[in-house]
Amino acid sequence: MTKISLLTVVVAVLASSAPANDTALVLEDHSGKDPSARVTEGPTLRGEGFQVRLGRAGTLQVEIGTDWYVLETNLSFPGDPIGWNRLGEDPTTEGSEWRVDPPVGREDGILQAAKGKHHSIERKAAIAGHRVEVSDTITNLANQDLAILYRQEWAAPTPFQPLLLAGQEIAGIRKTSENPTALLGQSDSGLGWLAEDDILRLQMEAAASANLLRISVSHFALRPGESHTFRYALYPRQKGGDYWSFINQARRDWKVNFTVQGPFDYFDLTRDMDLVRDRERLKAYLERKKLGVVAFSPWVDYDNYNYRTGRPTSREELKALGREARDAFKSVAPEILCIGCIEGNLVSLPPQAQKALWDSSPDRPQNQYPLSEPQMEILRSFDLPWNDCLLVNEDGRCRYELYYRGSGDRRIPMIAIAVYAAPGNGQHRYWMDQARFLIEEVGLDGLYIDQFSLAFNDSQRYSHENWDGRTVDVNPSAGEIARRYTDGALVGIEARRELAEYVLARGKYMLANTFPAVERMQSVPIHRFNESEWSFNLFGWEEGDKPPLAAYPCEGHLSTPISLGVRPGRDGDSRAAENYARLIHKAAIAYLRHGLLYYHYGTSIPEEGPGAGQYGALNHMFPITPLEIREGAVIGQERIVTCVSGEFRLKKRTEPLIRVFDIRGLPVSVDTEIRNQDGEWLIRLSLRDWAEIGVIE
Known part of the structure; x- marks a missing residue:
């Protein structure tokens, strides 16, 4: 047996994008005790090939054959220094008045409760066929808002092999809500871990080494008297059960194996309208490059530059172009789905506001920036429909995107402001208005929405003007709330559901950039992908070698198994043009290495000359209902x-x-x-x- 008395793993690579108090993930001291000590007494649940036991002190143990996995759980409370209550060995923490009740076995599972001065926890473990479902309901018993660091600490008698976090052999990970999994293995068994509730998924962090794994929630708080239930599932695996068998079982449990349409690509109606108006050319185009879904740009009200007129495209112009293109595409490919595009969290400001902001700080490179205080004054002078949902940083400033479209004397700056949707707010209303325009006025088959989940990027996710009642930064030494703010990925869940339900209720198709990050959106049958092209250097391995494993494509393992393709030459590599077809198919193989299929990203494979090839397998991947x-x-x-x-x-x-x-x-x-x-x-x-x-x- 491997016994570890002191283990410190610092995952410094995670620090660069972490909130203020997340300088590192640390897995540390167990005070000389063996964290994997076997639990020999307590109520026991028996499944097929495994059993689950809860010990008197609150330790949860999963036994699979001769192997076992032990869970102890820590909850922080404020103090000088920070205090900890524990479900596990030596649970009493001085001054906390912590009491752990004996576990009680019932027909529907095992229950155990613990209570202290600051909070209580009620745990339930139950077997549901092939998996174990565990819930931890935590209640704030204090008379003030309470920060709680929630930590699960898993241990085994031997080093884990394999040890995968979100499908990867890495020592630590944070904000992995799209693939909130861990897979632990021993010589004759494996144990899959899957976060299920929204908060656990959105805030999950993990650090691991040897035979220890810590799963943490470090930005969580409750108002007085409020409760939250962390829910997770355990997947006991017999010898030979690998990551893919675990993931496929989770996919079935989460009901995400619905039919995926394709192939897909974008199509610019202002650059390529000549093709639309020449039916023979359009027919030849679609015979060579088969498409099941085509997304028309310009987008509605955002990134809507018209390359013919040199100015933004109005809704009336877009309606005329969209209807004409829809009719043309369907005349040569009747089954094709023609959809429009909207942005999820960036909204174009009125022309006067764009000009005023540009004049205040002209000629900056294309990027996203916080507004200066003078620019904030400019923004406040406009009565915007998004004033109730502007994304505000810690300094009280909003964030804007500056980008350029056109060239030469037609090059114009375009400015959008960052916002977040929540039920009934300005961005939610704007989404619904744009969806109605595309479906009811233009008459398209559905819509694409960009940056949908908001769980993908901290700088576009959190807003500091209000508190959502759950998301905080915590003083790590005293356990007190250091800062309250709003998680746009959390508060926008029902707004996202309403948009999706509007589209689906009309028998339409919806595609969203970013994979699902929360339970309430997971099995909604819309198509999801992410942009994984920056995960690979396509010249970094030889043809015929297995592509490297990358983090971003692994996010798609619990959703529609597709990822947006690559744009050869995007990084300025001069070799791209002469290798164009090879790079496209090499990227498709890299995606397949991760169990994902390929959606085009403006693909145009030459028929002859340098970089020539054909669309090959990309024309034959869809439709597909994954098994x-x-x-x-x-x-x-x-x-x-x-x-x-x-x-x-x-x-x-x-x-x-x-x-x-x-x-x-x-x-x-x-x-x-x-x-x-x-x-x-x-x-x-x-x-x-x-x-x-x-x-x-």
């Missing part, structure tokens, strides 16, 4: 997409069609075997792994 995602493959009801050799199964009446394409998207012949067994097709496919893509349909 499983794997390293190198997505297994669907309608088709299988893979870049690794293997044996696959597909249920269909007729013999499957197998297509294989090389790194340029050109068709190639490979060895295959197909046979039918009890109404199911068994296919053996031999590829040049990580350099070819096969589609079985």
Whole structure:
């Protein structure tokens, strides 16, 4: 048995983007005790191949065969220094009046309660088929707002192998709400951990080493008398159960395996209207580059530069262009979905406000900036529909985006302000108005919304003019609230649901940039992706080598398994043009390495000359209803997409069609075997792994 008496892991890489009191994640002292000491007494729940026990002091233990995993839980309270109450060994903390009741076994699970001067906790553990569901309900018993640092500390008798946080072999991670998972392993077992409630997902941090894992919530508070329930699920795994089997079971439990449409790309109606108006060219375009979903730009009211007129596009202009393009696309591809685009959290200011802000600080590079105090005075002088939802930083200043469109004497600056949606506020009303315009007035098939979840970036997420009742910074030495503020990812949940429900109730399609970050949006059947192109240097590995694992694509493992593609040459690399087709398909293979499919990002593969190729497998990935995602493959009801050799199964009446394409998207012949067994097709496919893509349909 490996016994660790003192362990300190500092995850400094996380500090750069952390809020004020998150200088590091630290996993430290257990006061000489063995944190993995086995619990031998207490009420026990028995599942298939595992059992769960709660000990007298509050320790929770999961046993799988001869292996065991132990959880002890800490709750902070304010003091000089900060104090801690514990569900686990030696739970009494001096001065806290902490009392842990014995666990009670019932038909519906095991219950245990503990209570002190500042807070109480009620834990329930229950078996739900293949998983264990645990809830910790914490109540503020004080007569003032109370900060609570909530920490789960997991331990085992031997070092974890594997030890994956959000699908990655890393020592620490923060704000991983899209993939709020950990996978712990021992020689004969594995244990998957999955956050389920919104607060735990939005605030989750983790640090791990050897046989210890800490999962923390460090920005949480309650008003007097209020409660919150942290909920998480445990997935006991027998020997051989890997990360992908855990993730696929979680996907089924969260009901995220709905049909994904595609292929997808954007289409600019002011740059490319000549193509729209030439039906033969448009037909040839869609025969070569097949599209199931096309998103029209300019966007509504934002990033709406018209490259023909050199000025922003009005709604009336956009309506005319959108209707004309919709009719043209559907005349040559009747099943195609034509959608419009809106921005999630950046809104264009009125022209007079844009000019005044520009004149106050002209010629700055394209970027996002906090407003200066004189600029804040300018902003306050305008009666904006978003005055109730402006994103305000710690210094009381708003944030604006400056970008440029056009060129030469037509180049113009455009300015947008950062906001956040919440039920009934100005941005929520604006979303609904834009959605009605696209669907009811323009007559499109749905909409795309950018930067939807707000959980992706701290600087565009938190606003400091109000408190949401949960989100705080905590003084780490005294445990007191240092700062109260609003998490836009939290307060906007119901506004996001209402927008999605409006679109879906009309039988329309919705696509959102950013994967779901909260429970209440997780299984809403809209399409989600993120932008993973900056995760890879596409010249960084050889064709045929397995692409590197990257954090950002792993966020898609619990949602629609798609990611927005790459724009070769985006970083100024002069080699991009002559390798264009190769880089597009290399990126698609990199996404498949993460179990994701590829959505175009303005892709235009040349037919001849430098960088030439075809769209290949990208034309045949959709529609797909995922059954499983794997390293190198997505297994669907309608088709299988893979870049690794293997044996696959597909249920269909007729013999499957197998297509294989090389790194340029050109068709190639490979060895295959197909046979039918009890109404199911068994296919053996031999590829040049990580350099070819096969589609079985």
